[in-house]
Amino acid sequence: MKERENFGSRFAVIMAFAGSAIGLGNIWRFPYMVGENGGAAFIIIYLLSSFFLSLPIFLSESVIGRRSHSNTFGAMEMLAPGTKWKWLGLLTVVSPLVILSFYSVVGGWSLVYLFKACSTGFTDSSMEEVSKVFGNVISSVWPPLIFHTLFLLICAVIIFFGVKSGIEKFSKITMPLLFVLIVLIMIYSVNLPGAGAGVTYLVKPDFSKITASVVAAAVGQSFFSLSLGVGTILTYSSYVRKDENILVSGIGTASLDLLFAILAGFAIMPAVFAAGIKPEAGPGLIFQTLPYIFSKMGEHLPVLSASVAVLFFITILVAALTSAISMFEVGVAYLVEERKFSRPAATAVVFSLTWVLGIFCSLSFGPLKNFHIFGNTIFSFCDKLTSNFLMTFGGLLFTIFVGWKMPRRDVRDEITSGGRSSLGVHTFNFVYFLIKYLAPAAIVLIFISNLIL
Numbered sequence: 507m508k509e510r511e512n513f514g515s516r517f518a519v520i521m522a523f524a525g526s527a528i529g530l531g532n533i534w535r536f537p538y539m540v541g542e543n544g545g546a547a548f549i550i551i552y553l554l555s556s557f558f559l560s561l562p563i564f565l566s567e568s569v570i571g572r573r574s575h576s577n578t579f580g581a582m583e584m585l586a587p588g589t590k591w592k593w594l595g596l597l598t599v600v601s602p603l604v605i606l607s608f609y610s611v612v613g614g615w616s617l618v619y620l621f622k623a624c625s626t627g628f629t630d631s632s633m634e635e636v637s638k639v640f641g642n643v644i645s646s647v648w649p650p651l652i653f654h655t656l657f658l659l660i661c662a663v664i665i666f667f668g669v670k671s672g673i674e675k676f677s678k679i680t681m682p683l684l685f686v687l688i689v690l691i692m693i694y695s696v697n698l699p700g701a702g703a704g705v706t707y708l709v710k711p712d713f714s715k716i717t718a719s720v721v722a723a724a725v726g727q728s729f730f731s732l733s734l735g736v737g738t739i740l741t742y743s744s745y746v747r748k749d750e751n752i753l754v755s756g757i758g759t760a761s762l763d764l765l766f767a768i769l770a771g772f773a774i775m776p777a778v779f780a781a782g783i784k785p786e787a788g789p790g791l792i793f794q795t796l797p798y799i800f801s802k803m804g805e806h807l808p809v810l811s812a813s814v815a816v817l818f819f820i821t822i823l824v825a826a827l828t829s830a831i832s833m834f835e836v837g838v839a840y841l842v843e844e845r846k847f848s849r850p851a852a853t854a855v856v857f858s859l860t861w862v863l864g865i866f867c868s869l870s871f872g873p874l875k876n877f878h879i880f881g882n883t884i885f886s887f888c889d890k891l892t893s894n895f896l897m898t899f900g901g902l903l904f905t906i907f908v909g910w911k912m913p914r915r916d917v918r919d920e921i922t923s924g925g926r927s928s929l930g931v932h933t934f935n936f937v938y939f940l941i942k943y944l945a946p947a948a949i950v951l952i953f954i955s956n957l958i959l
């Protein structure tokens with residue numbers, strides 16, 4: 507049998523994980539979630555949740571993936587043979603495909619805007635016009651479909667090349683670039699006239715805004731941002747070598763993800779305020795406010811504005827791609843290892859399934875906008891089904907599996923990399939406590955509050 511591929515170095519591991527974590531969740535979702543949920547107070551809960559809830563789930567997936575060196579389904583069959591846990595393995599093959607199908611539609615929008623930035627640029631002088639353009643783009647039939655297809659095709663090409671020459675290489679080159687780009691955009695943004703109010707909004711907490719639904723939103727956002735609960739982290743961890751410290755790579759990933767979200771917040775919110783736009787604009791925030799800002803800037807500094815616009819949409823595109831491939835890989839790993847597909851065939855199958863579901867997601871802004879599932883359009887149904895339900899449910903089951911089903915000494919063995927890392931007893935006990943008690947209890951609470959809300 508062909509030997510299973512592994513990531514080549516610690517740097518490669520962290521870049522691949524960070525590539526999965528840092529994506530539209532940070533650039534597109536985080537700013538509008540902050541906007542809708544009360545600014546800095548939301549960020550504080552988000553921060554706490556990232557380290558005390560999300561990190562334990564991340565580690566649980568890492569423990570399972572690295573222990574089994576297998577895809578999500580194979581991992582369950584190996585660690586709990588012949589039990590119902592295999593359903594968790596199967597569920598987590600399906601959920602990333604659902605996420606990928608709507609994610610790819612937004613990835614497609616960013617391609618549309620990148621082409622616009624490179625060709626005509628942004629010249630609409632009023633916010634109404636910009637919003638109208640966005641509305642026209644997403645509700646039309648062909649451009650979003652063509653670009654959704656193109657986006658998925660790029661993912662398929664990267665995945666086709668495999669773990670080392672595809673995922674690892676792409677992440678190692680693009681992730682550092684991404685940080686450079688976002689810092690450049692941030693510098694530009696905080697220097698816009700009137701940007702101060704946006705900075706204040708991000709740093710000054712208003713604790714009166716914190717309600718149960720804000721807490722649930724912050725926790726949900728931190729799960730989404732770290733790609734938890736649907737087997738992406740499990741699958742990537744299965745490519746991590748035995749001597750790699752998964753605690754360090756987990757903390758490294760969570761920190762980079764958080765840093766990037768904050769940088770993205772500072773790149774976007776000051777510009778939003780500078781343009782006099784309401785921060786609660788929702789999912790269209792970056793696609794509506796930024797073109798407006800670029801066109802305003804273009805009146806005085808056309809070259810600078812055009813270049814920042816191009817940089818910005820490249821940033822979004824690259825961030826989206828490195829995340830999308832991590833969802834893509836889950837299904838491919840399953841098909842190759844469990845169903846004995848060749849890698850190209852598995853890539854083609856995952857491409858086709860997400861492509862078709864993505865078409866429906868895309869059309870749900872136009873011709874299918876009146877088609878509702880439980881009161882949601884297809885796009886928002888897929889989004890809510892995964893973010894509010896499948897991810898939390900998956901995350902809960904992964905922590906229960908590691909905390910209650912796996913022998914404690916196996917968990918310790920993984921977290922200390924077979925005793926190679928010098929982790930104090932107290933540190934391990936604390937991490938184990940988070941995995942076994944705190945994270946599952948908190949997820950159940952969030953779940954209940956989501957149901958009630």
Ligand code: TRP
Nearest residue numbers: 527529530531532730731733829
């Ligand atoms: N975390 C990514 C982002 O912030 C998105 C993502 C990748 C994801 N894999 C995932 C989200 C798995 C949920 C589940 O954009």
